[in-house]
Amino acid sequence: MSDLATILAEPIARIGATVFTLGQVLAGLAVLFLLLLVALVVSLWRSASARALAAGEAAEHARETEARMAGILQAQAEMQGRMSAVADTLGARQAELNQTIGQRLDSLTGRIGQTMAEQTRSTHENLARLQERLAVIDTAQNNIRSLAGQVVQLQAILSNKQTRGAFGQARMEAIVADGLPMGGYTFQETLSNGSRPDCVVKMPNGAPPLVIDAKFPLEAWNAIRAAAEADQTGEAQRGAQQAFRRDLDVHIRAISEKYLLAGETHDTAFMFVPSESIFAEIHENFEPVIQRAHRARVVIVSPSLLMLSIQVIQSILKDASMREQAHLIQGEVVRLMEDLSRMDERVRKLQVHFGQASKDIDDILISASKVAKRGQKIEALEFGDAPQAEAQPARGAESKTGQLRLRVVDDRD
Known part of the structure; x- marks a missing residue:
């Protein structure tokens, strides 16, 4: 162990003032190896994650593609149905259009034939009228020729003194x-x-x-x-x-x-x-x-x-x-004035009759007014319930007073 430590402690390199031993170099290499190993593991993990993600994305894309293909197939089926429906509709419309066009062509042909017949008839009528007018123009031309001859004759007449005088x-x-x-x-x-x-x-x-x-x-x-x-x-x-x-x-x-x-x-x-x-x-x-x-x-x-x-x-x-004729007119005027005088006299008599009738109507209205007033006065009289013995003098006095009042009213009227 001591030998190993000694070996590891021996310096093997110098860089400037720094001395590197074998142990330091081995420790550095070991650290570097670990770092490389870690980097390799991280890289492998990342590549595995990327492959997994790519595989997921590919699977998702495949699913989306399948869904789109299914949608496209469904849309194609729907489109085919619609196209068939449209084809059927177009066929029906085409048939209706052909029928309508045929009817309109028939109607147009009939109208054109009728119009041509009317135009032909109108042309014949216009030609007949034109011929009539040409005949009238020919007649007028003949008249003009005759008139020109008459003008020549008139000139000859005017050149003669006797005929000119005539x-x-x-x-x-x-x-x-x-x-x-x-x-x-x-x-x-x-x-x-x-x-x-x-x-x-x-x-x-x-x-x-x-x-x-x-x-x-x-x-x-x-x-x-x-x-x-x-x-x-x-x-x-x-x-x-x-x-x-x-x-x-x-x-x-x-x-x-x-x-x-x-x-x-x-x-x-x-x-x-x-x-x-x-x-x-x-x-x-x-x-x-x-x-x-x-x-x-x-x-x-x-x-x-x-x-x-x-x-x-x-x-x-x-x-x-x-x-x-003035004397005749004057006699008629005199008779007219006599008639007017008689009519004036009769109108005046009628006016007198109307005046008398109006006066009689005024008198009748005055009498009717008096009768109405007297009736109102009679309605206004009041009779009491006093004893007969005591009431007689008063009634006599009241009656006299009433008669006196009525006389005064009559005199006023």
Whole structure:
């Protein structure tokens, strides 16, 4: 033992000032071995724990995987059931949809056929109407052609003096005949000097008749229009205007000399112009002619002015007729006033009867009021229970007092 201790105590290494013995080195190695052993045991324990934990986790994961697989299988089964249900529903819906689409296609086909039939019928009707309108248009075109021919004839008429006068007289006669009653005018009447005016209008109140002339000089006017349309020189237009002015002066002088007869015709005559435009042109560009016509007591009138003049004459005739019938109206008014007087007298008598009846009703009401008051007074009387012997004088006095009171009340009433 001592040798072992000696051996263990022998120094075997020196590090700086520190000396290490064999025992220290062996003790250190033993400690190091123990530490290594402990570390190895700890490592083995940890690895065993890790393997156990890994095995547990693997088992848990396997269980979870199995559970998930079971859930997936269940979900797949449910999904297959749902898919089959959906397939059945889709099949039923598809069948219903096919049936609905078939019905709608049939209905749509029927509607389209009906619409096509209606459109065809409407097209035929429109074509028939179009043909009718085309026929009307053809008729109107024929009428226009006929009217154009008539216009040409009218132009030919207006180019002739006699036929032009007949045209102007026709317009004048239509205006006069529409505005005046029969017997208020005459056409083509012969005057004392042998002239025959186009129209003579009878005036009221014994006044001389009014003469109307319808023969308007249109040749110079047509020459003015022709010069303006041909765009000729101003000299040609002035010459046409001068000729028109000269024809108007001649015509106005002829009307004044032939138709204004003292005591036989009115002191004013009408010269009828059958066109409003010509009338306006004369008043605008030929003012001296208008002045000379006024001095000659010839009034130039257009169709509208002649119509207005005829209406005024008609009003004067109506007024004259009313004046002629004034005595009849006055007699009727006198008889009407007599009837009114008799009605007033009878109304006054009826008023007297009503007044008397009202007075009688007031008297009856006064009497009824008195009777009511007396009845109230009788109800207000009081009778006592005193002995008959003692009560007689008092009753007599009371009765006298009551009679006196009633008399006083009657006198007051």
